[in-house]
Amino acid sequence: xxxxxxxxxxxxxxxxxxxxxxxxxxxxxxxxxxxxxxxxxxxxxxxxxxxxxxxxxxxxxxxxxxxxxxxxxxxxxxxxxxxxxxxxxxxxxxxxxxxxxxxxxxxxxxx
Amino acid sequence: xxxxxxxxxxxxxxxxxxxxxxxxxxxxxxxxxxxxxxxxxxxxxxxxxxxxxxxxxxxxxxxxxxxxxxxxxxxxxxxxxxxxxxxxxxxxxxxxxxxxxxxxxxxxxxxxxxxx
Numbered sequence: 001x002x003x004x005x006x007x008x009x010x011x012x013x014x015x016x017x018x019x020x021x022x023x024x025x026x027x028x029x030x031x032x033x034x035x036x037x038x039x040x041x042x043x044x045x046x047x048x049x050x051x052x053x054x055x056x057x058x059x060x061x062x063x064x065x066x067x068x069x070x071x072x073x074x075x076x077x078x079x080x081x082x083x084x085x086x087x088x089x090x091x092x093x094x095x096x097x098x099x100x101x102x103x104x105x106x107x108x109x110x111x
Numbered sequence: 112x113x114x115x116x117x118x119x120x121x122x123x124x125x126x127x128x129x130x131x132x133x134x135x136x137x138x139x140x141x142x143x144x145x146x147x148x149x150x151x152x153x154x155x156x157x158x159x160x161x162x163x164x165x166x167x168x169x170x171x172x173x174x175x176x177x178x179x180x181x182x183x184x185x186x187x188x189x190x191x192x193x194x195x196x197x198x199x200x201x202x203x204x205x206x207x208x209x210x211x212x213x214x215x216x217x218x219x220x221x222x223x224x225x226x227x
Contacts, residue, residue: 042221098160099155099157103153
């Protein structure tokens, strides 16, 4: 059974700080990794995708991938209260090409 | 803007009735769509894969006779919850892959179902 593990949190950071979200996955052959943001009562919204080892930056977001350690992370710089949400790590790993999700980390950014 | 739409966004129904949920890809064709279900404080779990022109593929433990899926066209998939019961109350979300490698999945806004 392919698995994606995340710390459920909640993770609380002050406004303006860096939020660090971590994820590990079990399937060593996974190639595609995604971070989704889900506000309460809403569906997931794609934040970042990453396919190669190293860092990928998009605005205040940086995704980091280490395939040797089977580890993916998301850094959010200059955190804002509007970043408060649950962040889902996902891997393409299902037999149908579907996403396998972690349980999500709840982030709270305090003003 | 949104690339995948879902309708309705909210459904409240009596036990025993059937509920139909539509998922549409906007401005692109989707030969495959995915249906997920999310219970409170849990992550998304894949229910089934909807395939245009062929039968849906159901995940283990999902009753295909209860959750009917029809991929009517390259932009529309429907999920019908037949004879709904209170335990079927959940957040149902569809997604469609898009892009050259079909690797990026975009989610619809979801349908919240409450069965009384």
